[in-house]
Amino acid sequence: MVETCGVGMDANGTVRWGILATGGIAERFATDLRTLDGAEVVAVASRTEASAKGFADRFGIPRAYGEWAGLLADGDVDVVYVATPHHAHRAAAGLALEAGKAVLCEKALTLNAREAAELVALARGRGLFLMEAMWMYCNPLIRRIAELVRDGAVGEVRTVQADFGLAGPFDAGHRLRDPAVGGGALLDLGVYPVSFAHLLLGEPAAVHAHARLSPEGVDLNTGMLLGWDSGASALLSCSLEADTPMTASVTGTAGRIDVPRGFFFPERFTLHRAGREPEEFVSAEDPHSLRHEAAEVTRCLRAGATESPLVPLDGSLAVMRTRRPGPARRRRRPSPGRSARLGPGP
Template structure:
């Protein structure tokens, strides 16, 4: 891998637009191709961003010899197929969150990447954020003692009508995979995979979760109280409490502009960043760093961690009774 990393963008929605905008600001990043299910969408996207090649089907992107790494920004239900085909074509992959529909699909992708010796990473931008990395360092250094509780929420007021993708089980709709993945990933970043998973939810007539509360527990005695919603504008905050202090993250905890460290017997300390907190540049830079070094996994977003999060999301769906049509088809087969 040379100094320049050549990217292919798969899908042309809002997230792909934001990612590509930030990617083009990175030194050493070049976007050489984009693909969509329609030629018109791919061509329009390419013209907007000055991308030299546009494909109206996935295969063209995967066969493009100039593409080093594919960014997968399709809906959840297509992650397994898209990332799998890219890996089979010999491409490195950055795949949006939630990583897949379920843990089984995630395990298949991880096995494929490891078998081929190819780079694969979930696009959990929170894990690459400088302030979140600083929180991890503080917790590991014992700044707040032993972690005892994590609280986090991500809720939108909507309303989302029955035809919206967030209400469609066929594309992995519901609050959990779109929004709940953030609180769960944040808790597991600090505490690892839980040993206890409990959950309660309000389901839509279509069978996806509209409002979900999750309680996670660990052998250490730590617990996490998490929530996600498509019917309530929640605070979008997070708090980590230990035996000797607490860390509070304000609204937008998953891409924080600041956080406050409270330590027993000391004045609160506020940590801020001059970086754009909403930027995708940090995760893209991590992918490029790994590719240049020959690494096939990122230490910031390890594949085992992504698998653990998917197992927890599966367990939550099991508790609340949410099952996607694709999973039912596998069971019948």
């Protein structure tokens, strides 16, 4: 159930943002937020004052803090965008919620399902807005795909296929290979195929997966087979070693939807149905923009909602139960370069 609460926006109804962290995704968000009416970045924080001030200067942000506490104590900040690396999501989002701020937290929401459940319980217990920054769910064409599937355009779904892989190579010092910051293909890339399948079919009844691990113990290449009681299945993959097609398809008893390269921010997709000409759907907006997720947060806060129906917290928890980074942490670590089994984790 989506509950409501009050949000302390300014007199004009402008939602005032604070950005926590100053990396590449924070820069993209700040850039795209400029295109959204009724939203303003009023503060930024980093672990160093120089980084915060440099970011503030680039984007015309009035206040910069060299530590998180300053931003979280800023009375003009309505909502905090957590743009830190994965390993800091639980701490940063938790502190923001404890400070009474609404939160948009980058995906993956946390490192594991236990941490995600803690954040959700904290937000719900305090009546505060929390949303995972799964921008794919807010994309207009992805929303259209979900609507078509829900309305039976392809009949009963039988298979979902999706992949996301980068060729690399990424050296051992890269964040994507660093287990201390939540490295690995699954958390960074695999979250998209897994979330795509969840969007269309919900939480699976069975999860089978296989991964090739790096010497550091993070997954470099992971294949997943998910199953549902309906008989539907999803074949998904992610990789830090191979430039995969990055496409997706949904096949049902009455048709198929094909999404071309870049399925998680599609510019177009095609609906195939027996006895009909293929129907192509084309985006009327920039599909790469993060403004859609920011617009959803703005809409929710203005309505006094504490959860988004587009990116529901129960859905984020279900995805976290399905994916499990760092498989070797719970079992004896295999030799570098050898395969290890993955499964749903806590």
